[in-house]
Amino acid sequence: xxxxxxxERTETESSCGASDTSSASKCGASTDDRxxxxxSSCGASSxxxxxxxxSSCGASSSSSSSCGSSKRETTDEQVExxxxxxxxxxxxxxxxxxxxxGPEGMTRRARETLLDAEHIVGYTTYVDLLPDEVTESAxxxxxxxxxxxxxxxxxxxxxxxxxNDVAIIGSGDPNVYALAGLALEILESKGASASMVDFEVxxxxxxxxxxxARLGAPLVNDTVSISLSDHLxxxxxxxxxxxxxxxxxxxxxxxxxxxxxxxxxxxxxxxILLEHRDPETPVGIVHGAGRDDEQVEIVELGELxxxxxxxxxxxxxxxxxxxxxxxxxxxxxVTPRGYESKYDY
Amino acid sequence: xxxxxxxERTETESSCGASDTSSASKCGASTDDRxxxxxSSCGASSxxxxxxxxSSCGASSSSSSSCGSSKRETTDEQVExxxxxxxxxxxxxxxxxxxxxGPEGMTRRARETLLDAEHIVGYTTYVDLLPDEVTESAxxxxxxxxxxxxxxxxxxxxxxxxxNDVAIIGSGDPNVYALAGLALEILESKGASASMVDFEVxxxxxxxxxxxARLGAPLVNDTVSISLSDHLxxxxxxxxxxxxxxxxxxxxxxxxxxxxxxxxxxxxxxxILLEHRDPETPVGIVHGAGRDDEQVEIVELGELxxxxxxxxxxxxxxxxxxxxxxxxxxxxxVTPRGYESKYDY
Numbered sequence: 001x002x003x004x005x006x007x008e009r010t011e012t013e014s015s016c017g018a019s020d021t022s023s024a025s026k027c028g029a030s031t032d033d034r035x036x037x038x039x040s041s042c043g044a045s046s047x048x049x050x051x052x053x054x055s056s057c058g059a060s061s062s063s064s065s066s067c068g069s070s071k072r073e074t075t076d077e078q079v080e081x082x083x084x085x086x087x088x089x090x091x092x093x094x095x096x097x098x099x100x101x102g103p104e105g106m107t108r109r110a111r112e113t114l115l116d117a118e119h120i121v122g123y124t125t126y127v128d129l130l131p132d133e134v135t136e137s138a139x140x141x142x143x144x145x146x147x148x149x150x151x152x153x154x155x156x157x158x159x160x161x162x163x164n165d166v167a168i169i170g171s172g173d174p175n176v177y178a179l180a181g182l183a184l185e186i187l188e189s190k191g192a193s194a195s196m197v198d199f200e201v202x203x204x205x206x207x208x209x210x211x212x213a214r215l216g217a218p219l220v221n222d223t224v225s226i227s228l229s230d231h232l233x234x235x236x237x238x239x240x241x242x243x244x245x246x247x248x249x250x251x252x253x254x255x256x257x258x259x260x261x262x263x264x265x266x267x268x269x270x271x272i273l274l275e276h277r278d279p280e281t282p283v284g285i286v287h288g289a290g291r292d293d294e295q296v297e298i299v300e301l302g303e304l305x306x307x308x309x310x311x312x313x314x315x316x317x318x319x320x321x322x323x324x325x326x327x328x329x330x331x332x333x334v335t336p337r338g339y340e341s342k343y344d345y
Numbered sequence: 346x347x348x349x350x351x352x353e354r355t356e357t358e359s360s361c362g363a364s365d366t367s368s369a370s371k372c373g374a375s376t377d378d379r380x381x382x383x384x385s386s387c388g389a390s391s392x393x394x395x396x397x398x399x400s401s402c403g404a405s406s407s408s409s410s411s412c413g414s415s416k417r418e419t420t421d422e423q424v425e426x427x428x429x430x431x432x433x434x435x436x437x438x439x440x441x442x443x444x445x446x447g448p449e450g451m452t453r454r455a456r457e458t459l460l461d462a463e464h465i466v467g468y469t470t471y472v473d474l475l476p477d478e479v480t481e482s483a484x485x486x487x488x489x490x491x492x493x494x495x496x497x498x499x500x501x502x503x504x505x506x507x508x509n510d511v512a513i514i515g516s517g518d519p520n521v522y523a524l525a526g527l528a529l530e531i532l533e534s535k536g537a538s539a540s541m542v543d544f545e546v547x548x549x550x551x552x553x554x555x556x557x558a559r560l561g562a563p564l565v566n567d568t569v570s571i572s573l574s575d576h577l578x579x580x581x582x583x584x585x586x587x588x589x590x591x592x593x594x595x596x597x598x599x600x601x602x603x604x605x606x607x608x609x610x611x612x613x614x615x616x617i618l619l620e621h622r623d624p625e626t627p628v629g630i631v632h633g634a635g636r637d638d639e640q641v642e643i644v645e646l647g648e649l650x651x652x653x654x655x656x657x658x659x660x661x662x663x664x665x666x667x668x669x670x671x672x673x674x675x676x677x678x679v680t681p682r683g684y685e686s687k688y689d690y
Contacts, residue, residue, distance in 0.1 A: 104454040173554045181562035194675040201558035209518040213546035217526035224569040232683030244589045330539040338577030
């Protein structure tokens, strides 16, 4: 969990491969009409699992192998099959948020949705986190590593259009830097519609809240979430958002604070926050939440930048920056909601 | 669900009563040392249930009957028992988020925590939503209506200090305008500590995300949550936060948009948003999410203020305001994450 499965992570991994345990997929797209695709590249290659059989329904397999590459470099990643390529009745498409990671953080609705799904599509790490009862009940699992969220999402869409009930999964919530929007955009680009596949979002606990829980009560007042990844949002926009919100007393949940390619965004973020907030402002650092290497620390804003040099801050880390009133007590971060201004306790 | 159980709602209800099914509570506070309290007022009165027996452990029952009243008027709501008043080993205190309301929106961890809890404390509406297996397994349920979240939280703290394993519940997440912070503040004010009661937060799906799911994908980029209640935050601060974030392209989740006493905050909010955003900006209105009277509508920002005159916008409503790029497609709100700038699909 911690950060959701977003494109940011894809910047740090340059080799991609998709695994697919499929054997009897309903694939309605009439392949005669589809452009030829390079099935050996990122998104549908089978280089890391023995059970894989390549992309089965969609035609989304021709993305560049460099995830952080520019549009110009990735023009071969195109929507291939359109709604006309599929015959028969479409299935369903559900974007399911797993929450903090393990089965205990999943809602009952998410669990039941996954048990009902014929196909489950997701980032390998999250597919691996699914409980056995879920993976065993699915007809097919299709997972890809960090790269390829566009091709993976298209694969899910195509499988649904081909008549399968498909769940596309991610950690956290499908609305928080995640794939609910991309699924709708790809449906639209194919000339399909959301209603056609009964598109639904099954919400999950976002990283900000599952990390907040580990820290105590850092986020009980007005809060903003900002991703430091400039892969899809220009850095000047991110900087402007940090300035605007640091000035206004929001607590700030920072997603994707760090990657091998984006050290300077984190440094810039620390500088901006220090322009508006006291160096002693508490900052919660949650690394690898729900994973074996989970670490939780509360530090001061003035020393945050130094932590960028440690293993504590990486792409699995979420930062929760306190506001002017946040304090640390008994190893917990507490942001008062304001009750003390009305009540004596 | 929708808005969490926060003090905002308390402003709309002036009569308060607590119900308590307790019969064998461990109450460690030595009452001799405690100041006399008015147990007939908000927080511990038993005017609306036949099974109630008044506040059993804490001494928090003397709050004013007007929830929105000023500090001066509520100085009789004080922390009464301190840690010295309790003998023996403290129990545990867990702040549990129920998520969107019904059992299907609860995480497995929340469900298991509630099944293990000896006492469950919460706002009556949420206690009523608990599945039978949970309410039947608890030794005691203590619920109060809208008023009295301070006294209710103190009751939970006192019960934990008295040796019981206590879950204090709310819809959504305990960190989102909810009681995780208040529980820590009250523990501190009593001279106790979080560690003493193994204080833990069990996160849940917040209203923004469960409402977002109903609307499609309105929140997949940087997002802010702002409460329009000026009960605990001054209105000029709220206005300043709206200006700052509406300017910066955040999607905005608005909690507590409306109450009988706070019509003008909603109107002011609409005005501010229109200063910075196009009147055609989509706004998702989710009323009574997860309740029998649930209604979901997507309207334009320019007409939002008129909806304030309808039943659609009240204290059970959450508003999700799109950013400059948000659009409506097939009855869904879609906020692009930015993939279209990098990929062709």
